Amino acid sequence: MRRRRLVIVVILIIAAAVIVFFRTYDGKPGPLPNVDEIMAELNEFDSKADAAVVLNNVKLTEQQVFIPFVSSQGIHGMGFLKWEKRKWSVVRVDMSGRPEVRITDHSDPSGRYVVWNNNPLEKVKEFRFYLIRDRNAGMSNGVYYYVPRVQMEMLVNVTEHPYGAMPFPDEWAGIMREDEKLNKAPAANIMDNLFMQSYSQPSTMYVGYFPVYANDAPLLGSSSKSGDEDTEFLMIMNETDLERPQSD
Incomplete structure (x- = not known):
C-alpha cells in the first residue's frame, strides 16, 4: 500500500512538472503572421493604430520583431511583436514614430x-x-x-x-x-x-x-x-x- 501511494505521488509530481513545462515553454518561434494578420493584431492591440500599410518586419532577435507601419491617416507608427506562449503577439504600439x-x-x-x-x-x-x-x-x-x-x-x-x-x-x-x-x-x-x-x-x-x-x-x-x-x-x-x- 505504501509503495502504491509513493508511485501515485511520483506520477502526480511528474504530471505537474509536465503541465508547468508546457505552460512556460515558448518553443521555437513559428513563422510570422502575414501582413493582413499583423495589421489586424496592431489595430486590436491599440485602436488608435489604424494600421493600413506595414512597411517592413525587422527581426531584432529570434523572439522579437519590429514593425514600422503607416496608419490610414498617414501617421507613422511602430509595433513590436514577441514570441510568447507559443505564438506571436503584439506587445506594444507607439504612434509617434520618434x-x-x-x-x-x-x-x-x-x-x-x-x-x-x-x-x-x-x-x-x-x-x-x-x-x-x-x-x-x-x-x-x-x-x-x-x-x-x-x-x-x-x-x-x-x-x-x-x-x-x-x-x-x-x-x-x-x-x-x-x-x-x-x-x-x-x-x-x-x-x-x-x-x-x-x-x-x-x-x-x-x-x-x-x-x-x-x-x-x-x-x-x-x-x-x-x-x-x-x-x-x-x-x-x-x-x-x-x-x-x-x-x-
Whole structure:
C-alpha cells in the first residue's frame, strides 16, 4: 500500500512538472503572421493604430520583431511583436514614430536597438545619436575622484533610412559594461585602479538624439509616449547639451 501511494505521488509530481513545462515553454518561434494578420493584431492591440500599410518586419532577435507601419491617416507608427506562449503577439504600439531604445536583453547592453519610423512630412534630414556620460568629481572615503565625460556620436541619414532598427555599436556596449562595473565596485584603493573609484553618486549615462531638420521643415508639437519594460526613452538634445572640440 505504501509503495502504491509513493508511485501515485511520483506520477502526480511528474504530471505537474509536465503541465508547468508546457505552460512556460515558448518553443521555437513559428513563422510570422502575414501582413493582413499583423495589421489586424496592431489595430486590436491599440485602436488608435489604424494600421493600413506595414512597411517592413525587422527581426531584432529570434523572439522579437519590429514593425514600422503607416496608419490610414498617414501617421507613422511602430509595433513590436514577441514570441510568447507559443505564438506571436503584439506587445506594444507607439504612434509617434520618434526614436527610442528597444531592449532585447536586460543583462547585456549589446541587447539594445535604437528604433524609429520617421514621417517624411517632418522633413528630418539626419538623426545624431549620442551616448553621454556626465563628468563627475568629488571625494569618497577621503580620496578625490574624477569621472571623465563620455560623448560618442552616431549619425543616421533619415532621408535614406526613414525607418530602422540600429543595434548598439560595440563601443557603446563596451563603455556601458565598464560603467556598470564602476558603479558596482566596492571601496577600493584608488591607486590600484584609477577607474574603479568608489563614490557616493553613480555616474549618469544615457542615450539622446539631436534631429537635424531641413530649412523648410514645419514646426512640430510635442508627442507623448508610453512604454513597457523593454522601452527606454531618448532625451531630445540641444546644441548646448553637447561638447564640441575647441578650434585653434
